[in-house]
Amino acid sequence: MPGRRPVAHKGFDRAAPTERVSILESVGAIAGASGEGTVDWEAAAEAAIAATDPGSVDLDPGEREGYAEDVRAAREAVRSASGIDFDVPGTVEIQNRHHWIEANVGTFRTAMEPLADRRVAFPGFARRANTATMATMLSFLGRNVLGQYDPLLLADGDPKLYFVRPNVVKIAEALDVEYDRFRRWIVVHEVTHAAEFGAAPWLPEYLETRMRDAMERMAEGGFDRSGFGELDAAMTAVEGYAEAVMDRALDADYDDLRQKVDERRKGRGPIAALLRRILGLGVKRRQYERGKEFFDAVIDARGIEAASAVWDVPDSLPTDEEIDEPSLWLSRVPV
Numbered sequence: 001m002p003g004r005r006p007v008a009h010k011g012f013d014r015a016a017p018t019e020r021v022s023i024l025e026s027v028g029a030i031a032g033a034s035g036e037g038t039v040d041w042e043a044a045a046e047a048a049i050a051a052t053d054p055g056s057v058d059l060d061p062g063e064r065e066g067y068a069e070d071v072r073a074a075r076e077a078v079r080s081a082s083g084i085d086f087d088v089p090g091t092v093e094i095q096n097r098h099h100w101i102e103a104n105v106g107t108f109r110t111a112m113e114p115l116a117d118r119r120v121a122f123p124g125f126a127r128r129a130n131t132a133t134m135a136t137m138l139s140f141l142g143r144n145v146l147g148q149y150d151p152l153l154l155a156d157g158d159p160k161l162y163f164v165r166p167n168v169v170k171i172a173e174a175l176d177v178e179y180d181r182f183r184r185w186i187v188v189h190e191v192t193h194a195a196e197f198g199a200a201p202w203l204p205e206y207l208e209t210r211m212r213d214a215m216e217r218m219a220e221g222g223f224d225r226s227g228f229g230e231l232d233a234a235m236t237a238v239e240g241y242a243e244a245v246m247d248r249a250l251d252a253d254y255d256d257l258r259q260k261v262d263e264r265r266k267g268r269g270p271i272a273a274l275l276r277r278i279l280g281l282g283v284k285r286r287q288y289e290r291g292k293e294f295f296d297a298v299i300d301a302r303g304i305e306a307a308s309a310v311w312d313v314p315d316s317l318p319t320d321e322e323i324d325e326p327s328l329w330l331s332r333v334p335v
Contacts, residue, residue, distance in 0.1 A: 055166020240291015
C-alpha cells in the first residue's frame with residue numbers, strides 16, 4: 001500500500017499532492033485479488049484508494065491552529081457539560097480520504113479475521129467478490145466519514161483522533177454553513193467520544209469481546225443474535241450520549257446546525273441511501289436517533305450526572321428495551 005501519512009496536530013506535515021481517481025486501477029486491483037483468505041486486503045485497499053479522490057489537506061497556519069483550538073475548547077466544554085474529567089489523545093490527525101482508508105483497513109481486517117478460513121465454493125470468485133465489497137465499503141466511508149475518535153479496538157496502541165478535512169469542507173458547503181462552525185461541531189462530537197471512553201476504561205474490551213464472539217459465530221455458520229444485540233445497544237449508548245452531550249456543550253447559536261445535520265441524515269439521495277442500506281449504515285443513524293432520545297429523557301428526568309452513570313460499569317449500559325423505555329433504566333440503575 002502507498003505510504004501516505006496524515007497531517008498530525010503535533011508538527012503538521014505537508015499533505016501529499018492530490019492524485020487522480022482511476023476506476024481502471026481499482027477494477028484491476030480487484031481482478032488481481034489473490035491469496036488464501038476470503039478477502040485480499042491489500043487489493044481492497046489499493047482498489048478503494050484508486051477509486052477515491054483523496055482531497056486536500058493543505059492547511060494554512062490559521063487552519064492548523066483552528067483545529068488545535070477547537071480540540072482544546074471542545075475538551076473544556078465537554079468536561080463542563082458532562083462532569084467527566086478526561087483527556088484527549090496527544091496527537092490529532094488531519095487526514096485526506098486516502099489517509100482514512102489506510103488507517104482503518106487494518107481494523108476491518110482484524111474484525112473479519114474469524115471468517116478468514118471459512119470454506120466456500122469457488123474460492124477464487126468469492127475472494128474477488130469479497131474484495132470488491134470491502135473496497136466499495138472503504139471508498140464509500142472514506143468519502144463520508146467526517147471525524148473519528150479511534151480507541152483502537154482490536155489493536156494495540158494509544159487512542160487517536162482523526163478529522164477527514166476534505167469531507168468536512170464538502171459537507172459544510174452542502175449544508176451552506178461556515179466551515180469554521182461546522183468544524184467545531186464535528187470536533188465537539190468526537191471529543192465527546194473521548195470523554196465516554198475516558199469514563200469507561202472497560203468499554204473497549206466490552207465492545208471487542210462482543211464483536212469477536214459475533215464474528216466467530218458467523219464463521220461457524222450461525223448468527224449470535226444476543227451478541228449483536230448487546231453490541232448494538234452499547235453503540236447506541238455511545239452515539240446517543242455524544243449527541244446529547246454535544247448539544248449541551250454547544251451554545252444556542254448551533255441550533256440551526258443541529259437541524260441541518262438531522263435533515264441531511266434523513267434526506268440522502270437514492271444511490272447513497274442504497275449504499276448505506278447495503279453497508280448497514282442505516283443502523284448508525286438509528287443509533288444516533290434512539291440513543292439521543294434515551295439520554296435526553298434521562299437528562300430531563302435526573303440530570304447529566306445520571307446520564308453519565310451508564311459508563312460506571314458494564315451492567316449500567318441500557319438494554320435494547322430500556323433505550324426505548326428510559327424509565328425502566330432509571331428504575332434499575334441507581335443514579
